Amino acid sequence: MVGPKRHFLPLILVSLAAFIFYTLHHSSLPLDIPESNLTSTFPNPMPTQSPNFTFLINVLAFNRLAAVSRCLRSLAAADYLGDRVHLHLHIDHFAPDNASSLDAKLRESHRILDFVDGFDWKFGEKVVHYRTANVGLQAQWLEAWWPASDHEFAFVVEDDLEVSSLYYEFVKTLIINFYYDASNYSPSIYGVSLQRPRFVPGKHGNKLQLDDQTRLFLYQLVGTWGQILFPRPWKEFRLWYDENKAKGNKPFLEGMVTTGWYKKMGERIWTPWFIKFIQSRGYFNIYTNLLHERALSVSHRDAGVNYGKTAGPDSKLLEERSLDFNILEMQPLSSLKWFDFCFREVHPGKIVTNLEELGSLLHSLQKRDSVFLVNLFGVSDAITRNLLCHFERLDIRNYILMGPPSDSLFDLARRGHPVINVDQFINSVGLYKFTSQGSSFDTMKGILAKTYVIKKCIENRYNTWVMDGSMLLTSDLLSDSGDPNNDFFVANNFELFYAKSSSSSEKLWVDGFVSKVVATTESLAGKDSPTHGRLSFVYIVTKLLEQNGARITRVDETSFGTKIGSGNVSESSLRDKKLVYWSTEMELDSIQKWLKELNLWSIDGDLSCTAVVCHKS
Incomplete structure (x- = not known):
C-alpha cells in the first residue's frame, strides 16, 4: 500500500x-x-x-x-x-x-x-x-x-x-x-x-x-x-x-x-x-x-x-x-x-563544470550505450521536459544536457538529470576570452563544449550523438548511424552529429584537432567574416574532419527526419522517420500545437511527464 x-x-x-x-552546503551530490x-x-x-x-x-x-x-x-x-x-x-x-x-x-x-x-x-x-x-x-x-x-x-x-x-x-x-x-x-x-x-x-x-x-x-x-x-x-x-x-x-x-x-x-x-x-x-x-x-x-x-x-x-x-x-x-x-517510481536508481545533482567532473560522470553511465549530448541553448523549459519524457519512453539513459547557468538547468540536475554548466566548463579549459558577445558568443561556447565532450567520450570508449534541443527523437537512432566502416555521421540541416569511439576517430580527435576547432570558431565568429552565418558545430567539425581524411557518412535528411511548421505532416508520415525538428525561430505555442497533433507532446501543465515508463534495468 x-x-x-x-x-x-x-x-x-x-x-x-x-x-x-x-x-552550497546542502548538496548531497x-x-x-x-x-x-x-x-x-x-x-x-x-x-x-x-x-x-x-x-x-x-x-x-x-x-x-x-x-x-x-x-x-x-x-x-x-x-x-x-x-x-x-x-x-x-x-x-x-x-x-x-x-x-x-x-x-x-x-x-x-x-x-x-x-x-x-x-x-x-x-x-x-x-x-x-x-x-x-x-x-x-x-x-x-x-x-x-x-x-x-x-x-x-x-x-x-x-x-x-x-x-x-x-x-x-x-x-x-x-x-x-x-x-x-x-x-x-x-x-x-x-x-x-x-x-x-x-x-x-x-x-x-x-x-x-x-x-x-x-x-x-x-x-x-x-x-x-x-x-x-x-x-x-x-x-x-x-x-x-x-x-x-x-x-x-x-x-x-x-x-x-x-x-x-x-x-x-x-x-x-x-x-x-x-x-x-x-x-x-x-x-x-x-x-x-x-x-x-x-x-x-x-x-x-x-x-x-x-x-x-x-x-x-x-x-x-x-x-x-x-x-x-x-x-x-x-x-x-x-x-x-x-524513482520504477525503482530505478537516479543520481541527483550531477552538474559538470570541468573535464575531471565530466570523466567522473562518464564512468557512472552504462557502457553498452551511446551518450546523447543535448544542446539546450535557446531551448525553453517545456521543450526540454518534453524531450526528456521521450528519452524515458525510448529508454535512453545515457544523456547529458548542456546549457548556460540558469535556475531551470540546476533544477534539472536536482531531479537527477546530468547537466553541463557550459560557462564554467569553458572557463575551466581556458577558453573564456572571446571577443564576440550575444548570440554568437553562446554559439561559440556551445561549439567548444561539444568538441571537448566528444573528445572525452571517445577517450572513455563511448559513441556520442550530438543533438539540439530543437528536435525530438521518435525512434532509435542507433540503427541508422550510416556505414559501419565510417567513424562519423552528420546531418547539417538539423545539427545532428555522431562520433564513433574507435582507434581511428581517437587519432583524429586529439588536442591539435580541438585547437583547430577553437581557431576556426573564432575566425567564423568575426563580424566581417563572409562565413559568419556558418557558425555551426556540424559545419565546422565536418569541414575540419574532411581536411584530415576522416570517413564521414552524410545522411539523406528528408528521409531521416521531418521538419514541422509548414506543409502537411501527420503521424503516418513519421513512421519511417527517426526524428522531427523545427526552426529555432519558431514560437513555443506553434511547436506545442504541432507536436500535440502528432501525439508527441508528453507533458502537462506542470511541465511533468504524463506517464511513467518503466524499463527493466
Missing part, C-alpha cells in the same frame, strides 16, 4: 549571503556544485542553536475501536526522550445510509469517543476532532495538518497501525541529521516513511531489492503506514492540490498502478494526488531497510476502506530486544541511494 500541526517561532530571515552559503549554480526551492531552515522543533502525531480513526486502542497504546509506549509531543485524534463520522444500523453506529462512535476522552497522554497536549459528517479517508489525510512553522513535523497514523517503542528516537535523530544539518539537507526530501518498503507502483518496474548493508535510502513513493511529513513540501502540495482540484484536473499518471486505483475508487483515496505532485516536483521520501521484514511501523490491515477483510500485519515490529545494529547511526546523505 501507499499512501499528515502547529506551534513555534517563525523562521528568522537570513541574509542573501548566508542563504547562498547554506545552499557526487559532483561539487559551485555556489552560484545551486538553487533551492526551500532554503535549509538552519537554527542558530540546537534544533527545537514541534512534533505532532495525527491519528486518523473511524469506527474501529480495537484498532485505535491498539494504536494509541503503542504510541504511548514509545520513548519520547523527555520531549513534548502532541497527540491530535481525528475521528470521522459515520454516514447515515442505513436507518436499521443507525443505533449500532451511534453506539460504536460513542464507545470510541469515551475511549479517547479517557486515554491518558502524558507527553503533551491531546486534542480530539470529532466530525459532524462522514468525510472519508482523503479528507482525513488532507485536512489533518497545516504546518504552523518550518519547525513543525507531522506523523500521520491510520488507526490500524502499531509503532515500535524506538520510533521517536529514530525519527528525531533523522530530522536533526537530514533537516537541520546543512551538509545533509536536500530540498528534494519531503518526509520519512517508517513502514517496510514493499511496493513498486510503476508498471513493469524493477523488483524492490536492496543489499544488506543499506539501512537508509530515498524513494519517491509516499508511505501511508507511518509517514512523517516535512512542513514546506506539505504546504506546497496542499496549494497544488487546491489549484488542480478547482480546475477539474485529475491525478492521472499513465504507467502507474495507482492511477488504476484512482479510476476505480476516485476521491475515496488521496495517494494518487500526492504521487502526481511528487512526480511533477521530483521529490523523494526517506525509507528504512531493517531486514528480516522488520519495520518501525506496522499496518495490521484491518477491514476498512483499503481492505474488505482483515489481512493481518504487513511486517514485523522492530523492538529493542531484536536490535542487531545501531538504529541511530545515520549515513551521510551523499552516500545514500535514490530510486
